[in-house]
Amino acid sequence: MENPGAGRADIERDAVIDVRGLWSRFGRTLVHRGIDLSVCRSEVLGVVGGSGSGKTTLLRQMLGLEQPYRGAVTVFGVDLNRARGAERESVRARWGVLFQNGALFSALSVYDNIALALRELRALDEDIIRDLVISKLQMVGIEAHHAAKMPAQLSGGMIKRIGLARALALDPELLFLDEPTAGLDPDRSESFVALIQELRREMHLTVVMVTHDLDTLVSLADRVAVLCEQRLLAVGPLREVSALGHPFVRNFFQGERGRRALEVLEDVQRLMPI
Amino acid sequence: MNAPQTSLDPPRLVYHTAEGGARAIEVRGSWSLQALQPRLAELHTELARASADATAIWDLRPVAHLDHAGAALLWHAWGRPGTPRAALRSEHESFFRRLAAAAEAPPPPPIRRWQRLAWLPAVWGLRLYAHARDLVLLVGALVLDGIRMLARPSRAPWREISANLYRTGAQALGITALVGFLIGVVLSYLSSNQLKNFGADVYIVNILGVSVVRELGPVLAAILVAGRSGSSMTAQLGVMRVTQELDAMSVMGIPQTSRLVLPKVIALAFGLPLLIVWTNAVALLGGMVAAHAELGLSYRYFIEALPGAIPIANLYLGIGKGVVFGVLIALLACHYGLRIRPNTESLGAGTTGSVVTAITIVILVDAVFAVAFRDVGLAF
Ligand SMILES: Nc1ncnc2c1ncn2[C@@H]1O[C@H](COP(=O)(O)OP(=O)(O)OP(=O)(O)O)[C@@H](O)[C@H]1O
Numbered sequence: 284m285e286n287p288g289a290g291r292a293d294i295e296r297d298a299v300i301d302v303r304g305l306w307s308r309f310g311r312t313l314v315h316r317g318i319d320l321s322v323c324r325s326e327v328l329g330v331v332g333g334s335g336s337g338k339t340t341l342l343r344q345m346l347g348l349e350q351p352y353r354g355a356v357t358v359f360g361v362d363l364n365r366a367r368g369a370e371r372e373s374v375r376a377r378w379g380v381l382f383q384n385g386a387l388f389s390a391l392s393v394y395d396n397i398a399l400a401l402r403e404l405r406a407l408d409e410d411i412i413r414d415l416v417i418s419k420l421q422m423v424g425i426e427a428h429h430a431a432k433m434p435a436q437l438s439g440g441m442i443k444r445i446g447l448a449r450a451l452a453l454d455p456e457l458l459f460l461d462e463p464t465a466g467l468d469p470d471r472s473e474s475f476v477a478l479i480q481e482l483r484r485e486m487h488l489t490v491v492m493v494t495h496d497l498d499t500l501v502s503l504a505d506r507v508a509v510l511c512e513q514r515l516l517a518v519g520p521l522r523e524v525s526a527l528g529h530p531f532v533r534n535f536f537q538g539e540r541g542r543r544a545l546e547v548l549e550d551v552q553r554l555m556p557i
Numbered sequence: 558m559n560a561p562q563t564s565l566d567p568p569r570l571v572y573h574t575a576e577g578g579a580r581a582i583e584v585r586g587s588w589s590l591q592a593l594q595p596r597l598a599e600l601h602t603e604l605a606r607a608s609a610d611a612t613a614i615w616d617l618r619p620v621a622h623l624d625h626a627g628a629a630l631l632w633h634a635w636g637r638p639g640t641p642r643a644a645l646r647s648e649h650e651s652f653f654r655r656l657a658a659a660a661e662a663p664p665p666p667p668i669r670r671w672q673r674l675a676w677l678p679a680v681w682g683l684r685l686y687a688h689a690r691d692l693v694l695l696v697g698a699l700v701l702d703g704i705r706m707l708a709r710p711s712r713a714p715w716r717e718i719s720a721n722l723y724r725t726g727a728q729a730l731g732i733t734a735l736v737g738f739l740i741g742v743v744l745s746y747l748s749s750n751q752l753k754n755f756g757a758d759v760y761i762v763n764i765l766g767v768s769v770v771r772e773l774g775p776v777l778a779a780i781l782v783a784g785r786s787g788s789s790m791t792a793q794l795g796v797m798r799v800t801q802e803l804d805a806m807s808v809m810g811i812p813q814t815s816r817l818v819l820p821k822v823i824a825l826a827f828g829l830p831l832l833i834v835w836t837n838a839v840a841l842l843g844g845m846v847a848a849h850a851e852l853g854l855s856y857r858y859f860i861e862a863l864p865g866a867i868p869i870a871n872l873y874l875g876i877g878k879g880v881v882f883g884v885l886i887a888l889l890a891c892h893y894g895l896r897i898r899p900n901t902e903s904l905g906a907g908t909t910g911s912v913v914t915a916i917t918i919v920i921l922v923d924a925v926f927a928v929a930f931r932d933v934g935l936a937f
C-alpha cells in the first residue's frame with residue numbers, strides 16, 4: 284500500500300477548490316453555516332459526516348449545481364455561480380463526477396454512457412473512442428461484454444463502477460466521488476483504492492471523496508474533513524482528526540470498526556516512516 | 558515526481574538524428590485531452606507521417622503530461638502494437654498496458670436494433686399480440702378488483718378515486734369550456750351563413766343541438782381528456798417504474814391495479830360524462846351567442862326551441878359514449894404506463910403511444926357508435 288502522507292511536501296500546494304464562508308439552505312432548513320475549506324492540488328480529501336449532514340450538498344455546491352445562500356465557491360479559480368459560457372465550460376472539461384446513485388443515462392447503453400462525453404468533443408475517431416471506453420471499463424473491472432447492457436440491467440455495484448468509468452472518461456484532473464465504495468464488495472473496494480492510487484501517480488489527480496468507509500479513508504485520504512452540526516468540525520490528516528474529543532468523531536473513529544482501521548494505519552506508518 | 562501541468566504546453570513532436578543515422582522523435586508538451594483537442598487534425602497527419610518511418614526511435618520521456626486520450630492517439634498512430642514503440646517513463650507504462658488489454662478484449666456485442674425490423678409484419682404481429690395479452694390481463698385484474706370492491710365497499714380506494722376525479726374532471730373544466738365555446742361559435746357561424754341562403758334560419762337550433770350533443774361534445778371532451786389526463790396517467794406510472802416505486806409497492810403487498818389503475822378508471826368513467834354535459838352546455842352557449850350576432854335569433858327563442866329540436870335520446874347517447882370513452886382512455890393510459898421499461902426513452906415513447914392510441918380509439922369507437930345507433934335519436 285502506498286503511504287498516503289508521503290511526498291506531499293513536494294506537491295505544489297495551490298488550491299484547486301476554495302470554499303469561503305459557505306452557507307447553504309433549502310427553504311427553512313440550514314445545511315451549512317459558514318464552511319471554509321480548500322482542496323489542494325494532487326491531494327485526496329475525504330469528507331465524512333453523519334447521514335444528512337450535508338456532504339452531498341457540499342459536493343453539489345462545489346459542482347455549481349446548488350446556489351450558495353452566502354459565501355462563495357471557486358474551482359480552478361473560477362466562481363461557478365458568477366462565471367459564464369466558455370469559462371464555466373473550461374472547468375467542466377477538467378472534472379469528473381460520480382454521483383451517489385450513479386446517475387447513468389437510462390436510455391443509453393453502458394458503452395454509450397462512457398462514450399457520450401468523448402463523442403461530444405467531436406475530435407476523436409470512433410476507433411480511438413472504442414479503445415478508450417473499453418480500457419476505462421477494464422480499469423473499473425467491468426468486462427467488455429457488459430458494454431452493450433442498459434443501466435436497468437446492471438447490479439448496484441456495477442452501476443457504481445460504471446459511474447466511475449464515466450467520471451474518468453475525459454481523464455479529469457479533479458474527481459468528485461460520492462460514496463464510491465458503497466455497494467461494492469471488499470475485494471472491489473480494494474481494487475478501487477488501488478485504481479485511484481495508480482491514477483494519482485500517473486495524472487496528479489485531485490480527489491474529493493465522500494465516504495463512510497473507514498478502510499478507504501485510511502488508505503486514500505491525505506486529509507479528512509468532518510461535517511457536523513452544519514459546520515466543518517475539523518480538517519486535517521486522519522490521525523489528527525481522529526484524535527479529537529468531539530462525540531461524533533469519537534463515535535466515528537473510536538468505535539470498534541474505527542479502531543481496527545486506524546490500527547492498520549499505525550502499522551503502515553511504523554513500517555514506512557515519513 | 559514532475560510538477561503538475563499548470564498551463565497547457567502545446568503537444569508537439571521534436572525530430573533529431575540519433576547515432577547511426579536513424580531518426581529520433583521526441584514527444585514533448587502536454588498530451589492530455591484538453592491540450593490535444595484544438596490541434597487534433599494537424600497532429601493526426603503529423604503522427605501518420607512520423608510513424609510511417611518504421612526505423613524511427615520514439616522517446617516519450619520528455620512529455621510534460623500524458624493521459625489516456627494522448628496515449629491512445631500515439632498508440633493508434635503506431636498501429637496499436639502489443640508493446641509501445643517508445644521509451645517511456647515508468648508511470649506511463651500502465652496507459653499502454655491498459656490500451657493493449659482493451660484491444661485484446663473481444664469487441665462488445667453489437668446492440669441489437671429492433672427498430673430496424675419494425676416494418677416486418679411479424680414484428681408488428683408480435684407487438685400487437687403482446688399489447689392484446691397485457692390489456693386482457695389488465696382488464697381481468699380490474700374486473701376482479703371491481704368485484705372485490707363491490708363486496709367490501711369500505712375497503713375501496715375512495716380517496717384515490719376522489720383525487721383522480723378532481724384532477725381529471727374539475728381541473729379540466731376551464732380548457733373544455735374554452736374549446737367548447739369556440740367550436741360552438743365557429744359551427745354556428747358557418748351554419749348560419751349557409752342557412753341564411755335558404756331562408757332556413759330557425760333550423761340552426763336543430764343543427765347545432767344534434768351535432769353538439771350527439772357528436773361534437775363527447776368527442777371533443779374525450780380528445781381533450783385523452784391528451785391531458787391520459788398522458789399524465791401514463792407518465793405517472795412510468796416514472797413510478799423508473800424510480801422502482803412500483804416494485805416497492807408490490808413487495809409491500811399493495812396490489813397495483815386496485816390502488817393505481819382502478820381509481821383512475823372509475824374516476825374517468827364518472828368524470829368524462831360530467832365533462833361532456835358541461836362541454837355541451839358551453840358549446841351550445843357559444844352557438845347561441847353566434848346565432849344571435851349573425852342571424853339576430855333571440856336568446857329566448859333559442860332556449861325555448863332547444864328541447865323540441867333535440868330528442869333526449871341524443872343526450873343519453875352522448876353520456877353513454879362518455880362512460881365508454883372514459884374507461885377506454887384510463888385503461889389505455891394505465892396499460893401503456895405499466896408497460897414502460899425503466900428508462901427515460903421508453904417513458905417518452907410510452908406517453909406518446911398512450912395519447913395517440915387513446916385518441917385513435919376514441920374516434921374509432923365513436924364511428925362504431927354512429928353506425929350502431931343510427932336509428933336512435935334522429936327521428937324528426
Ligand atoms: N433538494 C433539497 N431540498 C430540500 N432539502 C434538501 C435537498 N437536498 C438535501 N436536503 C437536505 O439537506 C440535508 C443534507 O443532505 P445531503 O444529501 O447533503 O446529506 P448527506 O450528508 O449527503 O447524507 P447521506 O450520507 O445520507 O448521503 C438533509 O437534511 C436533506 O434533507
Ligand SMILES: [Mg+2]
Nearest residue numbers: 338339340383
Ligand atoms: Mg449523500
